[in-house]
Amino acid sequence: MKVKQLLLLPVILLLLTVCTGGRKEQTFDVNRELSYCNGQIQRTLTEISGKQMIPRNILKGEKHWNLRPISIGEWTVGFWPGILWYNYENTRNTHDADVATYYTDMLEPLTHLPAYDHDLGFQLFCSYGNGYRLTGKEEYKQIILNAADTLATLFNPKIGTILSWPREVEPNNWPHNTIMDNMINLEMLYWAAKNGGRKELYDIATRHAEVTMKYHFREDGGNYHVAVYDTITGNFLKGVTHQGYADSTLWARGQAWAIYGYTMVYRETQDKRFLRFAEKVSDLYLSRLPENNYVPYWDFDAPGIPNEPKDASAAAIVASALLELSQLEDDEAKKAAYRQAAVNMLQELSSEEYQSREQNPAFLLHSTGHWPKGSEIDASINYADYYYLEALMRYKSIEVSKINP
Ligand code: GLY
Numbered sequence: 001m002k003v004k005q006l007l008l009l010p011v012i013l014l015l016l017t018v019c020t021g022g023r024k025e026q027t028f029d030v031n032r033e034l035s036y037c038n039g040q041i042q043r044t045l046t047e048i049s050g051k052q053m054i055p056r057n058i059l060k061g062e063k064h065w066n067l068r069p070i071s072i073g074e075w076t077v078g079f080w081p082g083i084l085w086y087n088y089e090n091t092r093n094t095h096d097a098d099v100a101t102y103y104t105d106m107l108e109p110l111t112h113l114p115a116y117d118h119d120l121g122f123q124l125f126c127s128y129g130n131g132y133r134l135t136g137k138e139e140y141k142q143i144i145l146n147a148a149d150t151l152a153t154l155f156n157p158k159i160g161t162i163l164s165w166p167r168e169v170e171p172n173n174w175p176h177n178t179i180m181d182n183m184i185n186l187e188m189l190y191w192a193a194k195n196g197g198r199k200e201l202y203d204i205a206t207r208h209a210e211v212t213m214k215y216h217f218r219e220d221g222g223n224y225h226v227a228v229y230d231t232i233t234g235n236f237l238k239g240v241t242h243q244g245y246a247d248s249t250l251w252a253r254g255q256a257w258a259i260y261g262y263t264m265v266y267r268e269t270q271d272k273r274f275l276r277f278a279e280k281v282s283d284l285y286l287s288r289l290p291e292n293n294y295v296p297y298w299d300f301d302a303p304g305i306p307n308e309p310k311d312a313s314a315a316a317i318v319a320s321a322l323l324e325l326s327q328l329e330d331d332e333a334k335k336a337a338y339r340q341a342a343v344n345m346l347q348e349l350s351s352e353e354y355q356s357r358e359q360n361p362a363f364l365l366h367s368t369g370h371w372p373k374g375s376e377i378d379a380s381i382n383y384a385d386y387y388y389l390e391a392l393m394r395y396k397s398i399e400v401s402k403i404n405p
Contacts (some may be wrong), residue, residue, distance in 0.1 A: 028347045030396045034090050036355065036363070037389050041087050043361035044098060052106065054080045056379040057369070058360045065361065072110050075119035079386040081107065082126035085134055086389045090396075097135070103132045104140075111143045113150075120151045121185025126386065129191065141195065148192030148201055151185060151366040155204045158234040160211035161227075162204075178231040178290045179242065180216060183209065183261025190268040190303045202268075209265045213277055215239070217352055221284040223258050225307050243370050249301035252314035253368075255285045267328055278325055279334060285318060286341055294345040295354065298368035298377075312354055313367040313384035319345035320391035323398060344399035348397060349388055363388050 044065060048055055053067035054077045068074045084100035104127045109126065124147040132140040154163045161178040162185075168174055186205040193202035215228040215236040224247060245252025264279035265271075287349025288300045297314040302308040322342035329335035348354060350366060356362045362380030369376025 002179075028343060028350065030392055030399065033346075033350050033392050034389075034396065036350075036391070037083075037385075038087055038091060038096075038359075040356065040361050040363050041083065046054075047361055051382060053360075054103070054382070056107075056382055057376050058356075058362050059376065060378045062216065063360050066103050070106055070109060072113050072116040072123075075117075075122055077107060077110070078123040078126035079382040081128075082130050082386050083382070083389055085127075085130035086336045086386075089134055089393060098311055100131065101135075104128060108143075110242070111115040111146065115150045115166075118151065118154060118162050118182040118185050120181070121188040122181075122383075125185070125188040125191070144188060145192050145195070146198045147189050148197050150376065151188060152198075152201055152204055154230075155208070156231065157313050159229045160207045161229070161233075162208055164226075174226065174228045175231045177207075178212065178216070178227045178229070180212075180223050180225055180257045180261070183257055183265070186261065187264050187268070190264075202378045206265070206269055206271075209262070209269075209274065213262075213273075214225075217258075217281070218248075221280040223254055223281070225251055225254045234390050241372075245302050245371070249299050250284075250288060251299050252285075252296040253298075253317065255281060255300075256314040256317035256321070257335055259285060259325070260317050263321045263328065267324065272330075274403075275328065275330070280321065282318075282325060282338065294348040297367065300372050307372070309368045311368040312349060312364045313369075313381055313387065314319060315345045315349055316364065316384050316387035316391060319349065320387050323391060323394040327398065328387065329404045342391070343395070346388075346391055 021143060030380055044055055047065060048067060051067055053069050055065035056066065056068045056076055057066050058067065068077065070077055081100060081104040084096065084103055086339055088096040088100050099285055107123065107127055124127050124144060127141050128140045131137065132144060151162065153163070156163055156167070156176055158178050162182055163176055163178050164179040164182045168177055186208055189201040189205040212227065216239065216251050217223050225241045225244050228237045229235065240247045241251060242250065244254060258276065258281040262274050264292055266274035266278055289296060294402040295310050297308045298311040299304050299308070319342045323337040326335045326339035327343065329338065354364055354366055359365065363385040365377070365380055366378055367384040368378065369381055371377060
């Protein structure tokens with residue numbers, strides 16, 4: 001090496017540190033990011049005050065929330081109350097509890113309806129579930145127990161999974177369809193089984209996870225968005241996509257749901273088959289991320305990469321899931337790797353590139369909702385914000401538990 005190169009070495013090393021994961025943890029300040037989220041929440045509350053609706057998305061270039069009325073067909077209505085509960089958990093400010101209560105109670109009309117689809121879990125567990133965890137309100141508990149029983153009416157014992165989308169049976173000729181997102185909603189069944197509900201709900205959730213593990217994945221651990229089953233024989237018929245690019249491609253959020261779902265199922269069952277499977281689906285996702293880039297394109301196999309939109313929501317879901325997986329791991333190397341990957345994701349989501357800041361009152365930019373339908377592309381979306389805030393809270397609680405074991 002020449003003298004000039006030797007003199008440049010410290011500069012090169014510094015640049016490398018700045019560009020790699022090493023710097024990411026050093027500059028990640030969870031309290032600053034939580035305070036940023038609180039600021040954006042207060043802006044949103046002012047913007048939507050008196051409207052009796054839920055903020056759903058802010059499309060690319062727009063500055064204000066597009067609101068949705070409370071409806072059983074609006075799968076994202078639980079995320080805004082959930083965001084408000086996580087924010088209250090952080091601030092412990094009674095005003096924040098009051099607004100969380102206000103928006104949670106707005107969902108009450110949904111709690112008496114028969115099952116429309118599997119999204120009941122997203123709708124009522126992110127809202128009432130977090131509300132009960134933080135307040136212990138008896139009425140919330142009863143609502144969740146009822147919702148779990150309602151969700152379980154969609155379970156088909158012949159097949160062993162929940163019918164995710166009853167409305168898609170006829171138009172698509174999908175006699176029994178189960179979508180990967182449905183994995184998240186098993187958490188409400190496990191919760192109910194532990195909190196005074198029917199024990200059978202635990203078995204339904206676990207059977208769903210087992211059957212899904214068997215049929216809903218390709219050899220490499222990538223999943224089809226939708227698994228279609230025959231209601232007469234109970235046989236798996238085919239795996240297809242709905243929101244991904246093609247049946248054979250890796251839709252980023254679909255894989256994120258799998259990572260989150262199997263991590264949660266392992267937490268609830270302590271069955272190592274699910275831990276090993278959570279590792280498998282996570283390892284595939286991590287191996288497909290571009291180097292030093294922790295927010296995926298909306299589909300890992302989208303043909304126009306690198307000119308395809310990103311999906312920050314997938315990164316937020318995976319960051320939250322990997323923080324939990326790192327806590328549950330029985331392998332020290334994997335524990336450290338998942339934690340570091342999650343921190344890298346949070347660091348990137350917390351950068352100027354991904355945070356909305358003064359552009360709009362959401363937390364994050366650059367999520368993709370439903371690319372095949374041309375809907376919510378490169379947008380701010382409420383569930384990206386929900387899982388980002390959940391991940392920040394998980395990170396903070398892990399750090400605090402290290403200081404006060
Ligand atoms: N259907 C839930 C999602 O878009 O991920």
